[in-house]
Amino acid sequence: MKLCSANLEYLPDNVKRPAYPRGRISEGIVHIGVGGFHRAHQAFYTDALMNQGQALDWAICGAGLRAEDRKARDDLKAQDYLFTLFELGDTPDTEVRVIGSMQQMLLAEDDPQALIAKLAEPNIRIASLTITEGGYCIDDSTGQFMAHLPQVQHDLAHPEAPKTVFGFFCAALERRRQAGIKPFTVMSCDNLPHNGQVARKALLAFAALAGDAYGAGLHGWIAEHVSFPNAMVDRITPMTSAAHRQQLLEQQGVDDHWPVVCEPFVQWVLEDRFSAGRPAWENVGVQFTEDVTPYEDMKIKLLNGSHLALTYLGFLKGYRFVHQTMNDPLFVEYIQTYMDRDVTPQLAPVPGIDLVAYKAKLIERFSNQAIADQLERVCSDGSSKFPKFTVPTLNQLIASGGELDRAALVVAAWALYLKGTDETGATYRIPDPRAAFCQALVASDEGLTGRLLGVEEIFGQHIPASAAFVEAFERQLHNLRTLGVTGTLTALLGKP
Incomplete structure (x- = not known):
């Protein structure tokens, strides 16, 4: 009808x-x-x-x-x-x-x-x-x-x-x-x-x-x-x-x-x-x-930040839907650990919200098989999303002396994703208004770290100035190149 x-x-x-x-x-x-x-x-x-x-x-x-x-x-x-x-x-x-x-x-x-x-x-x-x-x-x-x-x-x-x-x-x-x-x-x-x-x-x-x-x-x-x-x-x-x-x-x-x-x-x-x-x-x-800030921080850092954490890794692996990444136990453990250890300690109490239940609900929502949410949609406009969804978390981790490898992996995955070829050899378009600019940053492996992290409108000043973060980024980028997504997650999570 x-x-x-x-x-x-x-x-x-x-x-x-x-x-x-x-x-x-x-x-x-x-x-x-x-x-x-x-x-x-x-x-x-x-x-x-x-x-x-x-x-x-x-x-x-x-x-x-x-x-x-x-x-x-x-x-x-x-x-x-x-x-x-x-x-x-x-x-x-x-x-x-x-x-x-x-x-x-x-x-x-x-x-x-x-x-x-x-x-x-x-x-x-x-x-x-x-x-x-x-x-x-x-x-x-x-x-x-x-x-x-x-x-x-x-x-x-x-x-x-x-x-x-x-x-x-x-x-x-x-x-x-x-x-x-x-x-x-x-x-x-x-x-x-x-x-x-x-x-x-x-x-x-x-x-x-x-x-x-x-x-x-x-x-x-x-x-x-x-x-x-x-x-x-x-x-x-x-x-x-x-x-x-x-x-x-x-x-x-x-x-x-x-x-x-x-x-x-x-x-x-x-x-x-x-x-x-x-x-x-x-x-x-x-x-x-009267004040939406605690709800906003919770959602942007946990949901949107976690979306970015899984989307570029998933795309590199060859997945094309969010639920496919959540069918992979390594991805689920990585996202859960990222939320628990890297993001949650940064959040203020949220009135009326149980953060443990909220995170469990996020895992359930990301795992929704029926909705078939496209990774391409979540990947889109990364150059605008990173400053809002991920960089604030990175800055607080750097300032507090926290572990950096899980969060650095998000950026490393984006860097490889921008090259336009996944682990299966499939090529894809980069849905970002600044795609040409971003791809030029990673076109050559030599000097890639400085060019990418040095884009102040994306990463600000603290991230490229942190020797610890730069080391973590280069470590995870090396692992992705040599071990692949599964090998990198296995090593990061301490799996045998």
Whole structure:
């Protein structure tokens, strides 16, 4: 059955569908960067609240700033912006649900003024973001906004036709300011430390550079009136494949151009700081808090850091899915030891969380056979992920005089992964916007350590300055070259 509004009543009984009349909902959120994670997370929570008869004035208007967003818009538009959330797990309690919380999706390249006008509407009270770690244009080594980037320079020169989220937000916020309308909350749902603070820093830096281009005094008005709550977001959401679509059709009878597949687990911890109100997401499981930092550190260092620790090793071994690495007892022991001995001692107590149970749940989630999470997805954009997910752990290990070999192996595995050939001889692409730059760092074995670790925007200053870390990195790199992944893990874990 083709998914669309007219066919909802004909879907199989086990497929849940919106319990609210979609004709009665109205938009309160504009979301920039409609992808799998947004649809499995924020759109899912909003739909769940609407199914309780609440938040009907908080529907989502999607927005795409990239040319590649067109296919997503076209697929969603063809089915009235409905999509299927297809949970995949190793237990029978998974669900299949049609999500109806999105009403439309605008493409910036078609009509930038239409998106500015939408953001300026009084009913839009939240502008949310999933624009990836690199989308905030912050240099990780300096913490400064990268004003030199071509897209930023374009927006500074052409404020009437922006291309970046910063240009669109400044244009819309200035309209709201002039009209006496409260600003929307900027709510980052990206997976990076202190995501709200990062969004605030980037937007204010852009507004300062723009000066009076958008309006005299806009920078100060944003600083005083716009809220930027931090959030911890969590749900493993693989890239939707043709096989997933076929599986949904064969098992559930739903013909969906772009379903979203995800694990059953979902978590959202959010600071309760909003400029103009918010949905009552707490009624569907969102945890509101005054300080998200301990939850954020736990998730980023344990889940995301562990993901990086296994993904490049797994790819070098010849695996292509996360669950394949977890079928290998050496990988499981390595990840468990990394979490217990290297990461956990660095974490502050997390209110309401038992870290032993949390780590056991991570092992269970990584081992999910049904979801078939792609290692390529986790490998992607490593040059942006390392500074956020791994480098803070490395820095604390160096500062405390801790063991370094397990953590150094993560970096060594990335170095070999960047060469583009695994242990079976198979070649693969490097999904990273800076792939050419990163691959040039490892092109020659001579001087590789200095070139790679010396990239300050990735590794900072402390890591290359630590003789102990450099030795550990070179030791693990040598082991990977001579012993292979299995031999390296065997030696590292002290196995006979």
